[in-house]
Amino acid sequence: MKLEPGARIAQYEIVASIGAGGMGQVFKARDSRLGRDVAIKVMAPHVASDPEMRRRFETEARAIAALSHSSIVAIHELAVVDNVPVAVMELLEGQPLRERIRSGPMPWQEVAEIGASIADGLAAAHTRGIVHRDLKPENVFLTTDGAVKILDFGLALERRVAGFGPDGPTQAHTAAHVVLGTFGYMSPEQVTGERVDARSDLFALGCVLFEMLTGRPRFAGSTPQEVIARLLHDSGTHDLKTLEAVGPPGLAAVIGRCCERLAANRYDTAVAVATALRALVSGTAITVAAGRRPRARGKSLAVLPFVNAGADSSIEYLTTGITESIINSLSQIGGLRVVPRSLVFRYQGLQADPSAIGLALNARTILTGRVSQQGDTLTIQAELVDTASESQIWGEQFRPKLAELANVQQEIAWQISEALRLKLSGAQRKKLRARPAVDPAAYQEFLRGRHFFNTWTPDGFRRALDHFERAINQDPTYAAAYAGVGDTIGCMSYYGLIVPREGFPRAQAAARKAVALDPELADAYGTLAMGALFFQCRWEESERLFRQSIALNPSLASVRAFFALMLATAGRHDEALEQAQTGRQLDPLSPLVNMSVGWVLFFGGRCEEAIADLTHQRAIMRADGRDEAASVIIVAHEVLGQFEEAAALAGSARCFGVELDGEALQRAYRQGGVDAYWRERLAQLDRSDVPLIHYNYGVVLAHLHRFDEAVEHLARLVELQHGAPVFYAVDPGLWPLAGYPAFEALLTRIGVPRTPRASAPRTAPR
Numbered sequence: 128m129k130l131e132p133g134a135r136i137a138q139y140e141i142v143a144s145i146g147a148g149g150m151g152q153v154f155k156a157r158d159s160r161l162g163r164d165v166a167i168k169v170m171a172p173h174v175a176s177d178p179e180m181r182r183r184f185e186t187e188a189r190a191i192a193a194l195s196h197s198s199i200v201a202i203h204e205l206a207v208v209d210n211v212p213v214a215v216m217e218l219l220e221g222q223p224l225r226e227r228i229r230s231g232p233m234p235w236q237e238v239a240e241i242g243a244s245i246a247d248g249l250a251a252a253h254t255r256g257i258v259h260r261d262l263k264p265e266n267v268f269l270t271t272d273g274a275v276k277i278l279d280f281g282l283a284l285e286r287r288v289a290g291f292g293p294d295g296p297t298q299a300h301t302a303a304h305v306v307l308g309t310f311g312y313m314s315p316e317q318v319t320g321e322r323v324d325a326r327s328d329l330f331a332l333g334c335v336l337f338e339m340l341t342g343r344p345r346f347a348g349s350t351p352q353e354v355i356a357r358l359l360h361d362s363g364t365h366d367l368k369t370l371e372a373v374g375p376p377g378l379a380a381v382i383g384r385c386c387e388r389l390a391a392n393r394y395d396t397a398v399a400v401a402t403a404l405r406a407l408v409s410g411t412a413i414t415v416a417a418g419r420r421p422r423a424r425g426k427s428l429a430v431l432p433f434v435n436a437g438a439d440s441s442i443e444y445l446t447t448g449i450t451e452s453i454i455n456s457l458s459q460i461g462g463l464r465v466v467p468r469s470l471v472f473r474y475q476g477l478q479a480d481p482s483a484i485g486l487a488l489n490a491r492t493i494l495t496g497r498v499s500q501q502g503d504t505l506t507i508q509a510e511l512v513d514t515a516s517e518s519q520i521w522g523e524q525f526r527p528k529l530a531e532l533a534n535v536q537q538e539i540a541w542q543i544s545e546a547l548r549l550k551l552s553g554a555q556r557k558k559l560r561a562r563p564a565v566d567p568a569a570y571q572e573f574l575r576g577r578h579f580f581n582t583w584t585p586d587g588f589r590r591a592l593d594h595f596e597r598a599i600n601q602d603p604t605y606a607a608a609y610a611g612v613g614d615t616i617g618c619m620s621y622y623g624l625i626v627p628r629e630g631f632p633r634a635q636a637a638a639r640k641a642v643a644l645d646p647e648l649a650d651a652y653g654t655l656a657m658g659a660l661f662f663q664c665r666w667e668e669s670e671r672l673f674r675q676s677i678a679l680n681p682s683l684a685s686v687r688a689f690f691a692l693m694l695a696t697a698g699r700h701d702e703a704l705e706q707a708q709t710g711r712q713l714d715p716l717s718p719l720v721n722m723s724v725g726w727v728l729f730f731g732g733r734c735e736e737a738i739a740d741l742t743h744q745r746a747i748m749r750a751d752g753r754d755e756a757a758s759v760i761i762v763a764h765e766v767l768g769q770f771e772e773a774a775a776l777a778g779s780a781r782c783f784g785v786e787l788d789g790e791a792l793q794r795a796y797r798q799g800g801v802d803a804y805w806r807e808r809l810a811q812l813d814r815s816d817v818p819l820i821h822y823n824y825g826v827v828l829a830h831l832h833r834f835d836e837a838v839e840h841l842a843r844l845v846e847l848q849h850g851a852p853v854f855y856a857v858d859p860g861l862w863p864l865a866g867y868p869a870f871e872a873l874l875t876r877i878g879v880p881r882t883p884r885a886s887a888p889r890t891a892p893r
Contacts, residue, residue, distance in 0.1 A: 130154060130169065136208055139167055139215065147171075155218060165203060168214040175211050194255060198248030200268070200276045219276055224267035224335070232342040235374030236743045239404040241267075242336045243473075244275035246401035249332065252280075253325040253397055260323060262331035263312045264338060310354045311344050315388050318355055326390040329400060333385025337366065340373050345386065359388075377407050399483055405473050406487035409715045426547055429466040429490035430454045432475040433507075436497040446498050447472075447581070448574030449507070449536055453494070456540035456559065458682045463549055466490050467684065468581070469716035485514025492520065494543060503529050509539055511546055521546035530567035537561065569602035576611050583718065585624050591615050606644035606651075613638035613654035621661060621850060623817060628848040631662035649680035653689065660693050661850030664878045669693050684714035688723035696853045697880040700731035725759055730857040734763040761787075762826070766859045770796045770804050785823055787811055805830045818844065822851050826860040837861075838869040845877060852877050 130152075134141045139156040142164070146153050151171040158165050175181060195201070201217040224241070227233065233241075245267060252259060259266075259280055268276040310318075314330035317323055337345040345366065348354040370379035381403045387393045394400050430453050433446040451468060458465040466488045474484060481493055496509040504526060511521040523542065527535040541559045544551060551559070565573075576594035579587045592615045598608035613634045620630030635658040641651035656672035659665045673690040676683065687710030694703035707723040714720045721744045728737035741756040741763075757776055764773035774796060777787035788811060795807035809827045812820060821840040828837035841861075845852050855861055855870075856879040864870040 136167065136213060137206065139165065141167070156215075158215075164218045166216045166218045168216060170212045172211070181212065194251055194257070196248050196251035198244045198275055198277060199251060200278050217276075219268050219270055221268060221270040221272075223265055224269055224339070225264040227269055228264055228338055228342060232373060233339045234743050235340060235378055236408055238336055238339040238374070239378060239408045241269070241275050241339065242332065243401045243404040243408070245277060245332055245335070246329075246397040246404065248275070248277040249325070249328050250397035250401065252277075253328070258323060258325055259328050259331075260317065261309055261312070262328055262335065263309050264335060267335065310351050311346050313358075314390070315359055316390060318358060324390070325397065326393045326395075329385050329393050329397060330387075330390075332397075332400065333382045336378075336382050336385070337370070340370060340378075340382075375407060377403075381407070402474070402483050402487040405470075406489075409470050409473075409488075426462060426549065427464040427466070427490045427492065428457065428543070428547070429471050429484065429488045429493045430457070431471055431484070431493055431495050433496035433498050433509075436499040436506075436508075439500060442498065442500050444575045444578035445500070445505070445532070447578050449496065449498065449532075449539075451577060451581070452533075452536040453540050453543075456537065457543065459558070459680055460544065460549060460551065460555055463544075463547065464490075465682075467682075467714040467717075469714050473716065481512045481514045481517050490514060492547065500529075505529060505532065505535075507535060507539075511543060528567075529571065532567070533565055533570050565605055565607075566602035569598040569605050569608065572598035572601060573605065573608050573611065576608070576615075580611065580615055585619075585622075588615050588619050588624060592619075604644060606641045606648055609637045609641035609644065610648050610651040610654065613641060614650055617654045617657050621657065623819060626847075627662060627850055631658045631848075631850075634658055635662070647679055649676045649683055649686070652676035652679065653683060653686040656686075656693070657689055660689075660696070660853060662848060664853060666693065666697055666878070666880050670697075682713055684710040684717055684720045687713065688717075688720045691723045691727050695727045695730040696857055698857060700727065703727045704731070722755055725756060729759055729763055729859065730854065732859055734767050734859060738763050762860050765830075766862075768801075770801065774804075785812060785820070802831070818847055818849055819851060826858075829861055829863040832863070834864060834867050835869065837864060838867070838873060841870075842873055845873065853879070855879065 130136075130141050130144075132141055132143055136156070138160040139158055142155040142157055144152060145155050145166060151169050154167045154169065156165050156167045157163075170181065200219065202214055203217070204215040206213050206215070245262070249259065249262070257280065259277065261279060262277070266277060266279040268278055270276060312331040312334045314323070314327040317327055334345040346354050346357045348357060368379075370382060381400065384392070384394055385400060394403075430450055432450050435443055435446050450471070454465055454468055454471075457463060458467075470488060484493055485491065492511055492513055494509060494511050496507060499506045505528075507525040507527070509523055509525070510519055512518070513520055521542065523539075525535050525538070537559065544559060572594045576591045576598065578591075579594065580591035581587070592612065595608050595611035595615060598605055599612065602608070615634075616625060616630050616637065617634035619625040620627045620634060625633075634654055638651040638654035638658070641648050642655070645651075652672050653676040656669045656676060659672060660669035670690075670693060673686060673693060676686045677690065680686075687706050691703045691707035691710065694700075694706060704724070704727050707720075707727045710717075710720040711724055722741075725737050725741035725744065728734075728740060738760050741760050744756065761773045761776050764770070764776070771793065774789045774793035777789035777792055787808075791811070792804060792807050796804040799806075805827055809824075809831065812823050812827065821843045824840035825837045828834075828840065841852065841855060852873075855877065856874050861870075
């Protein structure tokens with residue numbers, strides 16, 4: 128079958144060839160029926176006639192079609208055209224992991240995040256009785272929006288072992304003297320033709336993790352025989368010691384256990400690997416002495432995402448809402464450490480034993496729950512477990528009407544406080560025992576709003592706003608819904624999704640209404656503080672409101688992050704860093720909170736530290752589809768005169784909304800030096816029309832010493848009442864303008880506090 132652009136296969140029109148492999152060719156195509164782009168994999172004619180190869184192709188398609196997971200490429204359809212099998216799959220944009228590894232060793236946090244996502248996908252496959260058997264960097268794809276996808280299940284086995292249920296291990300026999308897989312990633316049992324089960328995939332995952340960290344294969348050799356010899360006889364002790372120089376000891380331990388020669392010594396499940404890796408990233412992993420059982424200190428609780436026990440996916444907002452409500456209620460109690468939302472939701476949908484999760488989250492107790500709905504009645508089963516003894520401390524079943532859900536959530540929080548024997552103040556007891564008077568329909572809309580707000584995406588913000596406004600229409604006295612409107616519009620204004628001069632006044636109006644209805648609503652004061660800073664440029668008022676929000680709820684990590692930015696813009700860098708780091712301790716996986724630490728370091732002139740921190744945290748901060756960290760890293764490299772490094776990163780990232788051509792920047796710098804680099808940067812700015820482009824022009828023109836033009840662009844943002852001008856005085860990218868009369872006059876116009884600025888970092892000679 129010869130396919131060219133314009134050719135059709137059923138409703139699919141071929142657009143272009145993407146690539147080819149041993150099994151066939153892959154094309155980009157347009158699905159005219161559903162109006163979407165897809166990838167079509169067509170078996171090569173020379174293998175279509177081979178029954179075994181054809182079977183492998185169809186096995187891959189069936190294996191993927193049986194799975195539905197965000198870490199596995201989705202297959203839409205399997206067809207036979209002109210007697211040739213064709214698989215229609217999800218179209219991916221990004222790069223294979225192999226290409227990423229070729230650029231050099233990767234930061235350990237990014238390695239752990241990618242590894243955890245791979246383990247998630249493997250766990251989903253293993254649960255369905257599917258073992259991949261050919262996991263390697265070529266079969267892992269990194270998408271442009273930060274997702275990780277496992278490809279090529281062509282060697283997958285789908286055969287359950289007698290005596291095990293759908294969650295049990297899978298295994299199969301490899302035919303005698305037949306070795307399937309890729310040398311360097313195959314487990315010893317694959318090489319020797321012994322039983323193969325899910326733990327073989329974990330061995331391969333360990334090899335992939337090693338290669339991401341070091342840039343070289345775990346088991347290498349010039350011939351297959353050399354690779355096999357290393358695999359079967361090399362202890363690998365030296366290699367594992369090498370890992371300790373590029374990552375924490377815990378990561379070397381995870382990789383070492385995955386790569387154990389005996390399958391029995393490896394992790395039992397992929398879930399356990401994902402749990403261990405995420406614990407390292409979040410900083411909750413515990414180092415345990417040999418032969419001793421880990422034990423979390425003090426009273427600590429992880430509220431795991433409640434599970435939707437029914438088949439109705441439309442009630443997901445209820446399960447997440449119940450979880451979040453209990454976390455929010457209990458996190459305000461002194462003497463109890465509650466694991467933040469961003470950490471526990473990493474375990475949504477995963478099955479693991481309590482001790483493993485407790486160890487990963489450093490939590491002595493965990494709360495689990497299941498929710499099902501029949502008509503207007505819910506069944507909520509909740510259980511509190513001691514992770515050290517794996518014994519139940521408390522358990523209860525509730526059968527509320529939907530109209531009673533808010534009361535039941537408060538009741539669960541109260542009963543947990545009693546079960547943990549927490550010493551509560553009178554005010555805390557009163558707050559936990561209070562039963563909110565809210566219209567049931569409005570509460571349902573509020574939960575939907577929170578569900579979409581927590582996706583932290585442009586579409587999620589828009590949908591959240593719609594639900595919050597519906598809640599207000601249903602109950603005009605619902606303070607939390609007004610706070611939700613204020614939070615959402617405030618974030619949309621901050622990220623430029625709404626014109627700031629229109630968005631911030633709306634956000635402040637909603638927040639003021641929330642405070643009028645409930646003077647103790649901490650979130651609303653945070654929204655007012657953001658508006659006071661980014662829209663009104665009132666530093667003193669902003670600080671007062673931020674402190675009021677923190678006093679009401681010290682555990683609001685996002686408020687700490689924005690407060691840190693406010694302090695940084697005022698030149699109070701030490702205080703800013705303290706707030707940012709406190710926020711990170713409260714919510715270590717939040718993209719916004721992690722970003723605030725890097726921003727504060729950058730605005731304090733600590734560019735080397737900012738680059739190091741943002742590089743390590745970039746995998747976390749890319750989780751919401753943006754790559755703001757890369758923008759700051761690029762500018763920090765430029766401020767330090769590291770133009771080669773800036774150009775290298777520019778080729779794979781956007782810089783404050785601008786698509787940069789890294790190769791052109793590198794070429795300009797090598798041929799013409801610093802001025803040529805900046806002239807090329809200036810030429811590339813015409814590719815964007817977002818308001819923030821004026822900030823980009825200001826930075827680039829400042830480095831070209833075209834000061835009047837730079838100030839004109841920066842003044843334009845002030846006229847637009849954009850929030851960005853509050854950063855002008857402390858942005859190292861604008862420090863060439865320091866002392867220039869027109870720029871100083873602009874700072875006076877903005878009202879920037881005239882505090883001493885941080886020392887300018889080293890810059891490249893002109």
